[in-house]
Amino acid sequence: MSISQHHGVVSSVLNQILSAYIENFNPNQLNVGIWGGDIRLKNLKLKRGALDKFRLPIDVVEGSIGSLVLTVPWTALGSRPLKAAIDNIYLLAIPSSKSKFDPEDDERHKQATKMEKLKNSELLLSSTAGTPGNISTDENFC
Structure with a gap:
């Protein structure tokens, strides 16, 4: 799988995962970030139900993330982890x-989780089906 194909795979997977938490998520912003190396997203607004799956005894009134930087190991996708840094x-x-x-x-x-x-x-495995090397899945990925 070529680097440009990896970009498309990661863009698609992140779009599906992040859009569940982020209200103003713009996939075009993600695509621009991918081509520049690290994926950098700024001024993200959390959805009111973003934390519902964690079953905390709280209701979110509002929330935001100042910046989210995802570092993707393009040359070892599937064998090295994606790193996320969240600020503000x-x-x-x-x-x-x-x-x-x-x-x-x-x-x-529990069943829904x-x-x-x-x-x-x-989704991750089907997106990287043509990727050489072992695909490691992390139980905490979700």
Whole structure:
């Protein structure tokens, strides 16, 4: 797989993953960043539900990320990790009104989390199917 194909793969995967958390995510900004080396995104607004999957006893009122820099090992994609540096995080949260534990809801959440991890792993593996070398999957990728 050529370097330009890697750019397309990473752009597609990051677009699908980041858009779940970022409200004003612009894939064009991502594409421009990829061609310049590190992927740099600035002034990102968090979605109100960005932290819902972590089941914290808080509700996000608003949040932002000053800058997100992703360092992609283009020559060893699939065998070396992608690194993320986040700077200037602002989060305004209030206590959640839904703080009671529900075992059935907890089980549904666990199942949904497993399915999301599986989906992200399959997306990464299918996107890099032609990449030589071993593909390592990280359980914490999701």
